[in-house]
Amino acid sequence: MKLHEYQAKQLLRNYQLPVPAGIKIDSPNEVLGALEHLNITRGVVKAQAYTGGRGKAGGIKLFNSLQEAQELTKSILNMTLVTKQTGPQGVPVDSILIEEASNITHEYYLAILVDRVDSAPVLIISPEGGMDIEDVAEKSPEKIMKIVLSYGKPISDGQKAQAAAFLSLEKQEKELGDILQGLYDVFCAYDAMLLEINPLISTSDNGLFILDCKFDIDDNAVYRQIKSGGDQYAEKNKAEIDAKKWGMSYIALEGEIGCMVNGAGLAMATMDSIKYFGKEPANFLDVGGSANEEAVAKAFEIISSDKAVKCIFINVFGGIMKCDTIALGIVAAVKKVGLNVPLVVRLEGTNVELGKKIIDESGLDIVSASDLADGAEKAVSLLQKK
Ligand code: GDP
Ligand code: MN
DSSP, rough: EOOOOHHHHHHHTTOOOOOOOOOEEESSHHHHHHHHHOSSSEEEEEEESSSSSSTTOOOOOEESSHHHHHHHHHHHHTEEOOOTTTTTTEEEOEEEEEEEOOOOOOOOEEEEEEETTTEOOOOEEOOOSSHHHHHHHHOGGGGGGHHHHOSSSOOOOHHHHHHHTTTTTTGHHHOOOOHHHHHHHHHHHHHHEEEEEEEEEEESSSOOOOOOOEEEEEEHHHHHHHHTTTTGGGGHHHHHHHHHHHHOOOESSSEEEEEEEEEHHHHHHHHHHHTTTOEEEEEEEEEETTOOOOHHHHHHHHHHHTOOOOOEEEEEESSSSHHHHHHHHHHHHHHHHHOOOOOEEEEETTHHHHHHHHHHTTOOOOOOOSHHHHHHHHHHHHHHHH
8 A cells, every 4th residue: 555755754754754844735725824834935846646756747846936836736736647657647646745845965765675585674775866766776786785674673783884884974874874763663663565765865954854755555464554543644545445444355446337346357357348338447346255244335335435436336246145145235235325326236146036136125226237248238328328
């Protein structure tokens, strides 16, 4: 689970790490308040989007006045960032981070990640920060150093000195050492897969600051982070996290048809069928093989909460989970949440007749489908009627 830069930086601040002052905003109307709060007139506007290379794509700009900050905020919020990582379709900008400007004298690269070869967390450092580390690795591999860490042990003084020497930061060995240890503490506490600081900067008054941060939490540990309150940093992934709490997987997509399925294979077939009839899925929620009535109801609630959903297609195969259980869950959910968009249900498998009967006798406005293609076609045509 990726965090946005502003979320990651808040975590780092909680660990007393040196991060420039900044405020996340969602509209140009909030610029004035942010600048007043930060007490600045110059600074940086940074696109919050799930990609690196935002600077090159035009998502990071310096401003020298309130008006400029407002104009940049407006234009960046409307951008789709196309970077090497995103491919041609790009990613939307979710919000803006306004930060005080930093006086950069040098940019360094730092990262902590899990190295599968060493079966250990490793620290990667380079004096060539601010650019793609892949490019540095290719053109001048001697400018990258890898230091193998051990779980449960602090970074040793020797390793800190080694890092300071490699980055020619001997004079700031203490500050650098504290930053490295702080980052490693965050990395372990949040079950991170990757914590990348590119760049760490030095300033004209010999300060060290974390200017950018990429933070990726291991998906397998998200449940643990949720228990410890980590989910407050992932508003965007609320549906995904809600689903995980119930042992289900939710994937957000770009289209308008919300899909509830069980099993990854059926999810693929359902999406293919929707595309075949000319529309796109808005998401799919895999309820898994052994969901109960309550989980099905929850799944329906999660799908309905996605504003992009203009039609819902439930395509479930009753194997371990029986069709009547699924039907009861659907009926309960519709009664609770209400039905604001057309709903198509296709059930197949154990107790299918009983399942269909429950739906038909519910008196709810639910469209039954006889098979996968019929269901997809009905969902697409109901969408077009709207
Ligand atoms: P990325 O392109 O997504 O990796 O975003 P970064 O946050 O790393 O920003 C890209 C580049 O913009 C940095 O390497 C800096 O050179 C520059 N930059 C970012 N913030 C500031 C700032 O406060 N002051 C100045 N002068 N440059 C900045
Ligand atoms: Mn960066």
